[in-house]
Amino acid sequence: MGTLWQRLSTLTGKSFKTCLCLSPKHQWWIFRKTVQKGKLMDFTSTVIIPLLFGSVGIFALFRLLQWMRMRAYLQEAVVVITGATSGLGKECAKVFHAAGCKLVLCGRDSEKLQDMVQQLSTVTNHRKKTHKPHTVVFDLSDTKTVLNAAEEILKYLGHVDILINNAGISFRGTIVDTGLDVDKKVMETNYFGPIALTKALLPSMIKRRKGHIVAISSVQGKISIPFRSAYAASKHATQAFFDCLRAEVEQYDIDVTVVSPGYIQTNLSLNAVTADGSRYGVMDKNTAEGQTAAEVAQVVLSAVGQKKKEVLVAGLTPSLAVYLRNLCPRLFFTLMAERAKKERKAKAS
Ligand SMILES: NC(=O)C1=CN([C@@H]2O[C@H](COP(=O)(O)OP(=O)(O)OC[C@H]3O[C@@H](n4cnc5c(N)ncnc54)[C@H](OP(=O)(O)O)[C@@H]3O)[C@@H](O)[C@H]2O)C=CC1
Numbered sequence: 001m002g003t004l005w006q007r008l009s010t011l012t013g014k015s016f017k018t019c020l021c022l023s024p025k026h027q028w029w030i031f032r033k034t035v036q037k038g039k040l041m042d043f044t045s046t047v048i049i050p051l052l053f054g055s056v057g058i059f060a061l062f063r064l065l066q067w068m069r070m071r072a073y074l075q076e077a078v079v080v081i082t083g084a085t086s087g088l089g090k091e092c093a094k095v096f097h098a099a100g101c102k103l104v105l106c107g108r109d110s111e112k113l114q115d116m117v118q119q120l121s122t123v124t125n126h127r128k129k130t131h132k133p134h135t136v137v138f139d140l141s142d143t144k145t146v147l148n149a150a151e152e153i154l155k156y157l158g159h160v161d162i163l164i165n166n167a168g169i170s171f172r173g174t175i176v177d178t179g180l181d182v183d184k185k186v187m188e189t190n191y192f193g194p195i196a197l198t199k200a201l202l203p204s205m206i207k208r209r210k211g212h213i214v215a216i217s218s219v220q221g222k223i224s225i226p227f228r229s230a231y232a233a234s235k236h237a238t239q240a241f242f243d244c245l246r247a248e249v250e251q252y253d254i255d256v257t258v259v260s261p262g263y264i265q266t267n268l269s270l271n272a273v274t275a276d277g278s279r280y281g282v283m284d285k286n287t288a289e290g291q292t293a294a295e296v297a298q299v300v301l302s303a304v305g306q307k308k309k310e311v312l313v314a315g316l317t318p319s320l321a322v323y324l325r326n327l328c329p330r331l332f333f334t335l336m337a338e339r340a341k342k343e344r345k346a347k348a349s
């Protein structure tokens, strides 16, 4: 028993005398609890803590390797960005330039493109070599100029590592009032133009067995909301085309990333076309309160760097709406009909 009291005293930290004064039942209870606590502490210090530190270490190492791989992938890569004169394209140009890519900035306005080149030239990165971007002027809704642009890009740079199909226009209007020419214009810009450019650059990527094609789609490539028919249709077509492409070109080690953002603070609503083909010219509340283009550009950069197959970059409601459309379509359609009624009423008043 003497040894039990001595052990009890050491384990509990109580004096030998105090331990002697306790009832045997109490002593036994304290002894058992203390041994259990000791075992738990032993288990914590020999298993849980090393496991925790080990996992954190492995995770940090994994992230470091991922970051290094991404850095190497982007450094010196030839990256073509369409719609580089505004909004998301402009911000993508900034982040890919800072990552050391050789950029080809595309747009319809050569002055705006030159401004962009100027802006990027003033950015200095002490840790990374940056390159002066090239510019190519063409209109995505004119297939001939798209094909010429692809030829020009390949002639001057030899190859394309990453193509970012970003340029696009949106639409506002009812289906019944919209002329087919407007539907065609939106489809030409958002769908036929990007696929023409993709098809023109694809053979050279296949030949090199290397390349990465990015499509900037939208949440509206996954769900359709009222008064956006042409836009939502063009983005659904984009999603479908690039999903097919991803499957077909995997054998050539070519990657395809589809990015589907929610509202972004850009000029998209201002530049949207309406039912009669005129410019909408209104900064919508949803657009003005959206994510910043710089935030989304960072997501695009890391999605490309990590060769992700697709990313949804949206808040809770649009993300839930995508799930609702698939899991409970009837409820989704009812909500959309309500939304249409509400918007009509608001316009009428
Ligand atoms: N803003 C948003 O809420 C969201 C945007 N997106 C998508 O992001 C992409 C970028 O749009 P965003 O930055 O928001 O909008 P902006 O209107 O700010 O930019 C659109 C860009 O596309 C270019 N563009 C438009 N039409 C043509 C054409 N026919 N030929 C060549 N270039 C053209 C414009 O160039 P130019 O200077 O020549 O007009 C401009 O650089 C689009 O695909 C859009 O659908 C997706 C989800 C949400």
Ligand SMILES: CCCCCCCCCCCCCCCC(=O)OCC(=O)COP(=O)(O)O
Residues within 6 Å of the ligand: 170, 171, 218, 219, 220, 225, 228, 231, 261, 262, 263, 264, 268, 269, 272, 284, 286, 287, 314, 317, 318, 320, 321, 324, 335
């Ligand atoms: C279980 C709860 C589910 C809640 C879901 C309710 C459904 C609410 C509908 C939400 C609709 C979200 C639409 C988002 C649209 C969007 O983000 O589009 C991005 C764009 O491309 C913007 O282009 P636009 O020209 O429309 O400004």
